[in-house]
Amino acid sequence: MRVISLFSGAGGMDLGFLLAGHEIVWANDFDSAAVETYKYNLEDQNNNKTHITCGDISTLLPNDYAELNKMIPDGDIVIGGFPCQGFSIANVDRNMEDERNYLYLELLRVIEAKNAPFFLLENVKGLENIEKGKVLEMILTDLELTGTKLGGPGYTVYYNVLNSLDYGVPQSRERVIIYGVRNDLVESAKLSLLDNTLHNAPYRKKLLVRPTHSSEGELINDISPHNKIDILYNSWKNDIPIDKDNIILPSYDKPIKHTTLRDAISDLPTDYIHKEDDGIDGLYNHYGTKCKVSLNNRVGNRPTFWEKHSPTIMGRGSGTGGPLIIPHPNAHRRMSIREVARIQTFPDSFIFIGSNSACYRQIGNAVPVLMAYQIARQLFPLRIDIDSNQMIEQEYVEV
Numbered sequence: 008m009r010v011i012s013l014f015s016g017a018g019g020m021d022l023g024f025l026l027a028g029h030e031i032v033w034a035n036d037f038d039s040a041a042v043e044t045y046k047y048n049l050e051d052q053n054n055n056k057t058h059i060t061c062g063d064i065s066t067l068l069p070n071d072y073a074e075l076n077k078m079i080p081d082g083d084i085v086i087g088g089f090p091c092q093g094f095s096i097a098n099v100d101r102n103m104e105d106e107r108n109y110l111y112l113e114l115l116r117v118i119e120a121k122n123a124p125f126f127l128l129e130n131v132k133g134l135e136n137i138e139k140g141k142v143l144e145m146i147l148t149d150l151e152l153t154g155t156k157l158g159g160p161g162y163t164v165y166y167n168v169l170n171s172l173d174y175g176v177p178q179s180r181e182r183v184i185i186y187g188v189r190n191d192l193v194e195s196a197k198l199s200l201l202d203n204t205l206h207n208a209p210y211r212k213k214l215l216v217r218p219t220h221s222s223e224g225e226l227i228n229d230i231s232p233h234n235k236i237d238i239l240y241n242s243w244k245n246d247i248p249i250d251k252d253n254i255i256l257p258s259y260d261k262p263i264k265h266t267t268l269r270d271a272i273s274d275l276p277t278d279y280i281h282k283e284d285d286g287i288d289g290l291y292n293h294y295g296t297k298c299k300v301s302l303n304n305r306v307g308n309r310p311t312f313w314e315k316h317s318p319t320i321m322g323r324g325s326g327t328g329g330p331l332i333i334p335h336p337n338a339h340r341r342m343s344i345r346e347v348a349r350i351q352t353f354p355d356s357f358i359f360i361g362s363n364s365a366c367y368r369q370i371g372n373a374v375p376v377l378m379a380y381q382i383a384r385q386l387f388p389l390r391i392d393i394d395s396n397q398m399i400e401q402e403y404v405e406v
Contacts, residue, residue: 013087017044017369023379032080034059040361084125132181160190165214171378173218177271178317224264240354269313292344307331322371352377
């Protein structure tokens with residue numbers, strides 16, 4: 008499918024969709040360092056047409072719908088992790104014309120102007136609890152009504168809270184995932200991935216993305232998370248077929264056991280490398296913050312353990328203050344940029360550009376690549392034939 012990506016960051020979600028066989032036709036973010044990272048790793052690879060535009064979406068997009076439609080190429084799906092800060096204020100009864108929510112408004116405008124068949128949105132788990140759920144309910148209702156003012160059919164919308172740990176990512180990271188399909192395409196899209204076991208959940212909380220990993224998993228994957236993503240990335244980048252014998256196929260009845268920090272980073276050097284040695288032996292970004300480790304029960308200072316998964320990698324912090332970086336399991340330093348990139352399942356050859364704080368922030372704000380891949384291949388196993396406007400089954404490589 009042709010993907011329009013908003014609030015793209017360094018490209019975690021976009022890369023997951025690319026590896027699942029989709030095409031990014033237009034992307035945007037306002038963070039210049041993240042855009043440089045995106046360009047370096049995703050543009051002009053494998054002859055794909057991925058292009059990212061740097062700029063504030065609220066000033067970048069034309070007000071006129073016809074001009075907006077002309078500016079952004081046609082796409083089959085709009086994806087993005089929209090900011091939610093504007094919703095955490097007391098006035099939840101306001102409508103979406105409130106200028107304080109302009110970023111969310113721009114997202115709705117793009118879906119509406121492009122008449123997108125699908126959308127897939129990501130946000131923090133806390134969105135489900137703001138104002139006791141009223142804010143999320145408002146967002147879902149607005150998404151359902153998107154396009155109806157212009158005579159469109161509106162959307163069927165489902166969501167759920169997914170944990171990246173359940174999709175091969177060595178990290179507990181819970182996120183709200185919102186799925187929408189245009190109402191005139193519901194039947195042809197074969198929307199069957201609904202979880203009907205959540206009896207006491209809100210009626211829209213039925214989205215099902217089948218876990219590939221579990222704490223009770225009966226299988227142990229001999230391929231580490233970073234090797235797995237490297238196989239997919241190198242295959243995509245070099246346009247070569249994947250040797251399926253190198254990848255263990257998941258069994259949804261018997262998932263693979265959750266991955267750990269040992270699986271993710273134990274083969275990396277114990278100490279940081281010097282920046283001037285970056286790239287030697289194919290090792291990039293294995294340096295980081297000089298902030299000393301002081302173990303306590305505060306976020307960012309809690310101990311980590313080799314045989315357990317990582318806590319959530321965060322992008323919180325300004326360009327000068329910097330995000331909170333978790334300690335290494337040996338507690339002698341904090342995680343390097345490469346280590347947190349591995350925990351977020353970025354490929355080893357995916358190079359981050361910018362200051363240490365900028366790189367940490369890009370990684371912490373990203374959707375884990377393997378999680379995005381599983382979402383893309385499970386929820387969108389179809390492509391749209393442009394000429395016939397028909398849905399066609401598409402093959403994916405299981406990992």
